[in-house]
Amino acid sequence: MKNPSILIVDDEPQIRRVIKAALSKQGYVxxxxxxxxxxxxxxxxxxxxxxxxxxxxxxxxxxxxCRAIRDSSDMGIIMLTVRKAEQERIEALDAGADDYVTKxxxxxxxxxxIRANLxxxxxxxxxxxxxxxxxxxxxxxxxxxxxxxxxxxxxTPKQFEVLVYLIxxxxxxxxxxxxxxxxxxxxxxxxxxxxxxxxxxxxxxxxVEPSHPRYIMTEPWFGYRFQLPDEAGKKA
Numbered sequence: 001m002k003n004p005s006i007l008i009v010d011d012e013p014q015i016r017r018v019i020k021a022a023l024s025k026q027g028y029v030x031x032x033x034x035x036x037x038x039x040x041x042x043x044x045x046x047x048x049x050x051x052x053x054x055x056x057x058x059x060x061x062x063x064x065x066c067r068a069i070r071d072s073s074d075m076g077i078i079m080l081t082v083r084k085a086e087q088e089r090i091e092a093l094d095a096g097a098d099d100y101v102t103k104x105x106x107x108x109x110x111x112x113x114i115r116a117n118l119x120x121x122x123x124x125x126x127x128x129x130x131x132x133x134x135x136x137x138x139x140x141x142x143x144x145x146x147x148x149x150x151x152x153x154x155x156t157p158k159q160f161e162v163l164v165y166l167i168x169x170x171x172x173x174x175x176x177x178x179x180x181x182x183x184x185x186x187x188x189x190x191x192x193x194x195x196x197x198x199x200x201x202x203x204x205x206x207x208v209e210p211s212h213p214r215y216i217m218t219e220p221w222f223g224y225r226f227q228l229p230d231e232a233g234k235k236a
């Protein structure tokens with residue numbers, strides 16, 4: 001198995017050098033770009049497993065670059081931000097980032113975030129070509145392909161993992177901490193805003209009326225529950 005490839009995108013050369021050197025020592029295959037424009041060009045030519053993307057850059061900023069990447073790729077995205085403001089974090093997640101790290105950060109912290117976002121939720125279902133269907137929704141567990149009323153819908157890795165975890169535990173209230181640890185890892189048990197953003201994104205993609213969900217139900221102050229319709233099921 002080849003080592004994961006990571007693209008670092010930051011307009012500050014020193015930050016790129018430090019991150020690149022540290023990650024290369026850890027065995028990652030690392031490339032770097034100094035702008036959103038250069039990063040998008042590289043992504044068109046080469047497949048990366050993850051991009052570390054600075055939010056504040058001249059030209060195409062981090063948010064715009066993140067959205068452009070998400071339009072065509074499900075690679076992991078970690079956004080580098082300069083403030084801990086909740087709105088900035090939510091904007092990063094809404095743009096399609098899987099995670100964010102606030103500057104200044106330590107390399108052990110960034111490395112831990114990278115490992116958490118490169119991992120995938122293990123599931124016996126993923127090893128077989130199974131499709132889950134409910135209502136107008138069809139989800140192929142092997143290819144991660146989602147269609148709603150016959151229209152293809154792209155899922156980010158974390159959106160897919162949250163949806164599958166909920167589906168595989170139907171009609172049961174799942175606590176926030178349990179879902180966060182299952183999808184992101186043990187260090188994320190208190191990052192409830194991650195779930196709020198991802199669930200809102202999922203509702204917009206699979207629910208007829210996202211503000212009045214039929215499938216992904218909120219359990220106030222506790223977690224979420226996937227209401228599996230009687231007619232839903234898996235087909236090999």
